[in-house]
Amino acid sequence: MADRYLHFTGTAPGRFLTRRLGLPRPAPLHRWSPERPALEGPLLVLTAAGSGLDGPLPGIGLKTVTAADRPAGVLLDATGVAGAADLASVHAALHPVVRTVADSGRVVVLGARPCADDHHQAAAQEALAGLVRSLGKEIGRGRTVNLVRLAAPSPTAAESTLRFLFSPKSAYVSGQVVELTDTVPRQPADPARPLTGRTALVTGAARGIGASVAEVLARDGAHVICVDVPRAQADLVRTADRLGATALPLDITADDAAYRIASTLPDSHLDVLVHNAGITRDRRLANMPADRWSQVVDVNLSSVLDTTDALLKTGAVRRGGRIVATASIAGIAGNTGQTNYAASKAGIIGLVRSLAPRAAAAHGVTVNAVAPGFIETMMTAAVPLLIREAGRRMNSHGQGGLPVDVAEATAYLAHPSSGPVNGQVLRVCGQSLLGA
Numbered sequence: 001m002a003d004r005y006l007h008f009t010g011t012a013p014g015r016f017l018t019r020r021l022g023l024p025r026p027a028p029l030h031r032w033s034p035e036r037p038a039l040e041g042p043l044l045v046l047t048a049a050g051s052g053l054d055g056p057l058p059g060i061g062l063k064t065v066t067a068a069d070r071p072a073g074v075l076l077d078a079t080g081v082a083g084a085a086d087l088a089s090v091h092a093a094l095h096p097v098v099r100t101v102a103d104s105g106r107v108v109v110l111g112a113r114p115c116a117d118d119h120h121q122a123a124a125q126e127a128l129a130g131l132v133r134s135l136g137k138e139i140g141r142g143r144t145v146n147l148v149r150l151a152a153p154s155p156t157a158a159e160s161t162l163r164f165l166f167s168p169k170s171a172y173v174s175g176q177v178v179e180l181t182d183t184v185p186r187q188p189a190d191p192a193r194p195l196t197g198r199t200a201l202v203t204g205a206a207r208g209i210g211a212s213v214a215e216v217l218a219r220d221g222a223h224v225i226c227v228d229v230p231r232a233q234a235d236l237v238r239t240a241d242r243l244g245a246t247a248l249p250l251d252i253t254a255d256d257a258a259y260r261i262a263s264t265l266p267d268s269h270l271d272v273l274v275h276n277a278g279i280t281r282d283r284r285l286a287n288m289p290a291d292r293w294s295q296v297v298d299v300n301l302s303s304v305l306d307t308t309d310a311l312l313k314t315g316a317v318r319r320g321g322r323i324v325a326t327a328s329i330a331g332i333a334g335n336t337g338q339t340n341y342a343a344s345k346a347g348i349i350g351l352v353r354s355l356a357p358r359a360a361a362a363h364g365v366t367v368n369a370v371a372p373g374f375i376e377t378m379m380t381a382a383v384p385l386l387i388r389e390a391g392r393r394m395n396s397h398g399q400g401g402l403p404v405d406v407a408e409a410t411a412y413l414a415h416p417s418s419g420p421v422n423g424q425v426l427r428v429c430g431q432s433l434l435g436a
Contacts, residue, residue, distance in 0.1 A: 003376065003392060006399050026398035027142035029171040030104035032408065038062070039166060041072030041102050048089040051080030053110075054153035060163040071097070073106040073166045078128055079150060081111070083120045087127055098135070104142040106166050107135065110158070111149045113179065125149070129177050136175035136431045137396045144174035144431075152182040157420035159185055164412040172405035174396055175431035178424055183360075185417040186320060193221030194415050199270050201225040201261060203252050204277030206232040208377045209326070211239045212403035213274055216411045218243040222272060225264060227252065252277050252303040258310030269318045272414045273311065275304045275325040278344075280379070282337045293340045300344035305351060312363055319364035322414040325352060326406075327371040327425055333434040345371075349425050356423030366422040368413045373429025376400045395430035 008014040009025045018025045030036065043062035057064065062073060076093055080086070094107075101107060109132055114122035128147055136145035146165050148158055155162075157180045164170050188194035200217045204210035205226035214224045224245040228236045233249045240247035248264050250257060262268060278300045281292040304325055311317050330338050331345025348369055356367040374380060374391035380400065383391065392400040409428045413421060 003399060005389070005392075024393060024398045026393075027103060027140065029142045029397065029399075030168045031171045031402070031404065032168040036168065039072035039102075039104070039106065039168065041070060041105070042068050043073045043075055043166065044068045044071035044097060046074065046076045046093045046097070047080075048076060048078045048093045049080045049082070049086035050089075051077040051110075052153075053077055053079065053155045055155060057155055058159035058162065060159065060166050062166055068100075070100055070102050071105065072102050073108065074098075074101060075162070075166075076107070076109045078109050079112045079153065081121075081124045081128065082118075083124050084127070086124055087131075090128070090131065094135075098139060101139070101143055104168070104171065106170070107139070107143065107145040108162065108165050109145075109147045110155070111147055113149050113151055132177070133175045133431070140396075142171070142397065144170060146170075146174060147177045149177065149179045151180055151420075154182075157182060157185060160412065160415045160417035161421060164408075164415075169408035169412065172397065172401040172428050172430050173409060173426065176427055178421065178426065180420040181360075181422055183420045183422070185419050188416045190221065193219075194417070195272070195411075196221030198222050198272060198416075199225065199266055200272035200274065200414065201227060201248075201265075201270055202274040202276055203227045206235040206239055208379070209372065209375060209403045209406050210274075210276040212407040213276055213410050214239060214243055214245060216404065216407035217272065217274075217414065218245060220411055220414075222414075223266070225261075227261070228277070252307065253298050257303065258307050258314075258316075261307070262311065262314060262316045265316060268316060270311065270316050271318050271321050273308070273317055273321070273323045274410055274414070275308070275323070275348075277303070278326060280338065280341050282341070284337050285339045288340065296340040297344050297347075300341065301347040301351075304348065308351075308355070312359060312365065315363075317363065317365050320416070320419070321363070321365045322418070323359070323365060323367045324410050324413045325367075325369045327352075327369040329371055329373045329427060329429050329432050329434055332371060332425075332427070333432075335434075352425060353423055360422050366413075366419060368421060368423065369425045370406055370409045370413070371425050371427045371429070372401065372406045373427065373432040373434070374400045375406060375428075376402055394434065395432040397430035399430065401428060401430055 206228035
């Protein structure tokens with residue numbers, strides 16, 4: 001269902017009324033398109049507390065400058081912030097430029113990992129997270145603010161992350177903290193189609209977010225295997241045919257699901273595994289029968305655990321591969337009537353945090369998750385009007401996200417250069433007011 005309020009506020013009467021009544025005025029977001037594939041303007045690079053990176057910034061598609069009247073983005077190097085007194089230099093760097101950032105612009109702060117044996121440095125670096133989350137809520141006009149923590153002084157590991165965050169592909173990602181490892185990233189042969197020659201499998205791909213994920217991965221060059229339940233076969237085949245993909249009707253909870261997936265793979269190998277399939281069976285816990293609980297946990301969590309274990313054990317996921325699971329802000333903040341759903345999605349977060357370091361060490365595979373907020377889909381269109389409007393407005397952008405926002409975040413995590421991104425849960429929620 002279209003967001004009529006967002007459309008109305010873009011009209012002359014809408015602008016007049018919202019200004020007079022003090023109502024929120026969501027800004028149209030600049031999302032990626034072939035016609036507008038990049039932010040429009042330079043990248044302003046600043047430093048705080050005498051920070052100095054070990055090496056030049058990687059190329060991220062924007063011209064870097066040290067002064068600009070209307071920058072498309074601001075990158076603040078705060079890796080050298082080591083105590084509370086250093087935070088004054090962060091304020092001094094950002095204070096004069098925040099209002100000058102272009103509409104739908106980006107602010108990214110580069111920080112360092114908090115040090116376990118230096119509580120002054122840890123306090124100051126954690127303070128940057130509070131700054132970023134608060135600035136993201138006040139900056140407005142479709143702008144975003146995020147923090148990237150480096151594990152080493154070299155910024156090389158941050159290339160794919162900075163390229164994503166300083167692009168229209170991250171329009172609905174704000175207030176996030178991304179921690180990187182010091183893994184050396186692998187560069188794709190074709191930067192315009194980084195997944196060329198790779199095979200990706202997406203569950204729940206017949207429609208909605210899953211179909212959008214499949215489309216974006218195909219756009220980036222992957223051969224996509226689209227999986228969904230047999231009863232959705234007609235929609236599944238239409239999606240696959242449109243993308244030149246392979247349709248695999250399959251109940252992901254079936255005992256032989258992993259075997260059937262492996263037997264479908266070209267050369268028996270997979271490069272990108274996207275666990276997107278999910279269901280809801282909402283009811284308050286006191287009124288929830290056991291079957292509604294188990295159905296949600298089986299589809300949303302147990303099938304992810306079982307399939308991932310089997311495909312890793314058999315070596316079906318190739319070294320350098322990517323596993324991306326779909327969590328939810330419900331798993332972070334909870335939601336009335338969704339104890340089963342929230343439990344399953346919180347379980348995904350637990351899976352990612354535990355498996356990521358072990359999968360990287362044993363298999364050379366990264367494991368991450370996206371956590372969508374209110375996304376405009378057929379599911380959210382069926383939500384009662386007042387609840388739907390609350391979901392749309394209760395975030396820093398004042399509007400719902402689109403399936404493509406989740407798809408672009410998934411493609412970033414699936415990128416060959418995203419090897420340093422591991423064990424992360426990236427919220428795609430417009431910085432929802434729910435949760436951290």
